[in-house]
Amino acid sequence: MHVTIPYVVAAALFGLGVHGVIRRRNAILVLMAVELMLNAVNLILVTADVAVRSALVGVPGEAWANPNSQAGSGGVFALFVIVLAAAEVGVGLAIVLQYYRMRKAVAIDEVPLADEVQE
Amino acid sequence: MTVADVLMIALGAVAVGSGTLVVTSAHLVRSGLYLVVSLGATAGLYLVLGAELVAWVQVLVYVGAVVVLLLFAVMLTRAPIGASAGLDRPAGPSALIGAGVGFGLAALFADAFRWIEYPRADPGTAERIGGEIFGTWVLPFEVLSILLLSALVGAIVLSRPDIGARRAPEQTPEEADEEVPA
Numbered sequence A: 001m002h003v004t005i006p007y008v009v010a011a012a013l014f015g016l017g018v019h020g021v022i023r024r025r026n027a028i029l030v031l032m033a034v035e036l037m038l039n040a041v042n043l044i045l046v047t048a049d050v051a052v053r054s055a056l057v058g059v060p061g062e063a064w065a066n067p068n069s070q071a072g073s074g075g076v077f078a079l080f081v082i083v084l085a086a087a088e089v090g091v092g093l094a095i096v097l098q099y100y101r102m103r104k105a106v107a108i109d110e111v112p113l114a115d116e117v118q119e
Numbered sequence B: 001m002t003v004a005d006v007l008m009i010a011l012g013a014v015a016v017g018s019g020t021l022v023v024t025s026a027h028l029v030r031s032g033l034y035l036v037v038s039l040g041a042t043a044g045l046y047l048v049l050g051a052e053l054v055a056w057v058q059v060l061v062y063v064g065a066v067v068v069l070l071l072f073a074v075m076l077t078r079a080p081i082g083a084s085a086g087l088d089r090p091a092g093p094s095a096l097i098g099a100g101v102g103f104g105l106a107a108l109f110a111d112a113f114r115w116i117e118y119p120r121a122d123p124g125t126a127e128r129i130g131g132e133i134f135g136t137w138v139l140p141f142e143v144l145s146i147l148l149l150s151a152l153v154g155a156i157v158l159s160r161p162d163i164g165a166r167r168a169p170e171q172t173p174e175e176a177d178e179e180v181p182a
Helices: A004-023 A027-055 A074-103 B003-024 B028-048 B052-076 B091-113 B126-135 B138-159 B173-179
Strands: none
Touching (some): A004 A027, A004 B003, A004 B028, A004 B091, A027 A074, A027 B028, A027 B052, A074 B052, A074 B126, A074 B138, B003 B028, B126 B138
8 A cells, every 4th residue: 555645635634724723713613623633643643653564574662661562553642642632622612612601702813812801 | 556545545535525625614514514524534544544443433532522522512602504604714824824734744745655555554453552552651541541531620610600710791800900911
């Protein structure tokens, strides 16, 4: 298999995520674009697992983890990133909902800064 | 071109196409549903790449939990069902930056890996991933569980009005003073 294909797909997904984060005004849509970016990173990790493992046949893994380790843990890191994304979206949506309860709006470029709050 | 290549190209096209719709659609709910398609196609890519457990965790956590949470938030903020106006800033700068990042990374990867044929990965069983998590990466795993717990507690504290949250219109003078940097 040619690993260039998933790498290029991941790069395109990351670019789309950046585009969405900058362009969207709705906070929930910004969170969706962040999910796209995290997903692209996951794809890169899993693909690197495939590409690097075939180059590392016979190479011992991390020294601190002998004899239990193998070279190439991209899948494990992808799982960690998925868990981090779940935590991030939980806290992010709590903030968005609390802000909506206070101001009845979710447009992120209308968030007042500290000195405007006082008026 | 092997079967795996054709599958990866097809799934990648679906993922990128629906990803484009996620960041351009004018309907909030449709945006979330296109996100399901994009994440599902990525899960298919993981399957082709041999990371079976990651694919199913992706379906469970991302498609099952995260997207449902996002759609809940869309509905709790009383988003209109139809197309909403004023959802986007002007597209020029963001398209420039996004295309720059995407094409730059793609050129980097294409230059680094060229068109080299790699051997097909052995289907990664859950046993191997489990051995790695609870052998090599057990400390990050435990730290991650603490982080998840603190994120949960933080989300609960944030969304309960009776602990910690301040209501903006009825600020006491002391609180207002605290917020303004000297």
